[in-house]
Amino acid sequence: MFKKILIANRGEIALRVQRACRELGIATVAVHSTADTDAMHVRLADESVCIGPPSARDSYLNMPAILSAALITGAEAIHPGYGFLSENATFAEMVEAHNLTFIGPSPTHIRMMGDKITAKTTMAELGVPLVPGSPGEVETLEEAFAIADKIKYPVLIKAAAGGGGRGMKVAGQKSELEAAFREARAEAGAAFGNNAVYMEKYLDKPRHIELQVLADSHGSVVHFGERDCSLQRRHQKVLEEAGSPAITPAQRDALGKIVTEALQKIGYRNAGTLEFLYQDEQFSFIEMNTRLQVEHPVSEMISGMDLVHEQIRIAFGETLGYTQSDIHLTGHAIECRITAEDPETFAPSPGLVSVFHPPGGLGVRVDSALYTGYRVPPHYDSLIAKLITYGKSRDEAIARMKRALREFVISGIKTTIPLHQRILENPEFCAGDYTIHWLERFVASE
Ligand code: MV4
Numbered sequence: 001m002f003k004k005i006l007i008a009n010r011g012e013i014a015l016r017v018q019r020a021c022r023e024l025g026i027a028t029v030a031v032h033s034t035a036d037t038d039a040m041h042v043r044l045a046d047e048s049v050c051i052g053p054p055s056a057r058d059s060y061l062n063m064p065a066i067l068s069a070a071l072i073t074g075a076e077a078i079h080p081g082y083g084f085l086s087e088n089a090t091f092a093e094m095v096e097a098h099n100l101t102f103i104g105p106s107p108t109h110i111r112m113m114g115d116k117i118t119a120k121t122t123m124a125e126l127g128v129p130l131v132p133g134s135p136g137e138v139e140t141l142e143e144a145f146a147i148a149d150k151i152k153y154p155v156l157i158k159a160a161a162g163g164g165g166r167g168m169k170v171a172g173q174k175s176e177l178e179a180a181f182r183e184a185r186a187e188a189g190a191a192f193g194n195n196a197v198y199m200e201k202y203l204d205k206p207r208h209i210e211l212q213v214l215a216d217s218h219g220s221v222v223h224f225g226e227r228d229c230s231l232q233r234r235h236q237k238v239l240e241e242a243g244s245p246a247i248t249p250a251q252r253d254a255l256g257k258i259v260t261e262a263l264q265k266i267g268y269r270n271a272g273t274l275e276f277l278y279q280d281e282q283f284s285f286i287e288m289n290t291r292l293q294v295e296h297p298v299s300e301m302i303s304g305m306d307l308v309h310e311q312i313r314i315a316f317g318e319t320l321g322y323t324q325s326d327i328h329l330t331g332h333a334i335e336c337r338i339t340a341e342d343p344e345t346f347a348p349s350p351g352l353v354s355v356f357h358p359p360g361g362l363g364v365r366v367d368s369a370l371y372t373g374y375r376v377p378p379h380y381d382s383l384i385a386k387l388i389t390y391g392k393s394r395d396e397a398i399a400r401m402k403r404a405l406r407e408f409v410i411s412g413i414k415t416t417i418p419l420h421q422r423i424l425e426n427p428e429f430c431a432g433d434y435t436i437h438w439l440e441r442f443v444a445s446e
Pocket of ligand 1: 131164200201202203204206207208235286287
């Protein structure tokens with residue numbers, strides 16, 4: 001096994017990876033910006049290296065500084081966490097070029113899935129269902145009109161380099177297509193330096209359902225069921241659950257079989273998540289994420305597996321050592337993402353945490369890098385804690401979440417705990433009756 005791993009991240013996910021390393025007997029190297037000198041991930045690591053000033057560009061995205069930190073500390077592998085460099089194929093290549101191991105997929109697969117058009121054409125060839133749309137890039141307005149006539153309005157123009165909703169334009173009818181096409185292209189070019197766009201039929205009330213997979217470097221691929229991530233605000237996930245209240249075990253098994261066979265055919269390795277839209281009993285693949293995701297704990301809770309532990313073993317070249325029939329998904333898990341934001345206006349609320357008292361008890365997990373006296377810096381993502389509850393049933397997980405949210409004390413800064421409390425009191429949420437539009441309407445109606 002690796003003796004030492006560098007964790008190229010901060011906050012709760014840096015702690016999450018450190019915990020897995022500690023349990024595997026692997027020493028950890030933290031990297032940090034000058035704004036994170038007092039951060040928990042620095043305090044708990046075996047060693048730490050300052051890699052630059054507060055701006056993420058100059059620190060957590062600074063590839064030469066991170067590689068140097070790995071080389072001077074004698075780390076053998078780098079875990080990128082999520083965000084930052086986690087889906088940067090060039091970084092993965094640089095890691096390998098320095099004879100270090102990137103704990104994640106191959107640069108080729110990161111690049112393949114980073115281009116949404118290549119991701120979709122690859123999956124389509126492998127028999128994964130897609131939304132009706134353009135077979136690839138839409139290069140001209142004439143082409144756009146022809147495809148829209150075929151798939152019928154409303155249609156959506158998406159950026160090939162996009163994802164997470166950036167650079168998307170809806171055309172409800174023919175008269176709106178020209179503007180949507182031009183705007184999507186211009187925005188994609190400006191935001192990503194790549195103006196390639198594609199087109200899909202616009203689904204008006206889907207759920208966002210994603211499938212968690214793991215693959216070893218010897219051709220074994222398994223899945224851990226789905227997560228329902230429909231509760232989002234401005235393309236930011238707010239609450240996730242495993243499994244989806246809308247999916248039956250038979251649907252899960254059928255989708256899991258298609259996806260694991262597809263990934264085996266392309267030789268995918270390490271953790272991955274396939275995103276689907278689910279509407280009218282149909283799954284449509286939209287994107288694949290080639291990293292560990294924020295919401296991975298809900299899959300861990302229902303499977304009893306440590307996904308980070310598995311990522312590290314896989315990166316070292318070990319075999320999974322189990323098959324799909326060894327994975328038993330039981331019960332239900334919910335994650336509330338708690339951010340340092342005003343729960344009504346969503347204005348950022350960094351600053352001094354005067355009291356941090358996390359909840360506990362049966363079926364409660366808190367992934368957070370906060371502590372009493374910590375100052376939440378203004379430079380990074382506002383996620384400060386993930387509260388995860390597990391129950392034998394969805395109702396039990398909900399009851400535990402309400403109880404845990406009442407116990408949770410974070411003073412000195414504003415947090416979204418009150419928003420989560422209101423969601424959990426809502427009859428539609430409790431009935432599992434929601435789509436990707438539910439949360440925006442809920443927030444607006446309050
Ligand atoms: C869609 C869609 C409707 N129809 N594609 C937004 C982010 C990106 N991952 C995909 N997105 C969407 N793609 C088709 N063909 C609606 C969305 C969408 C969305 C998806 C998941 C979760 C929240 C969302 C909020 C608005 C739009």
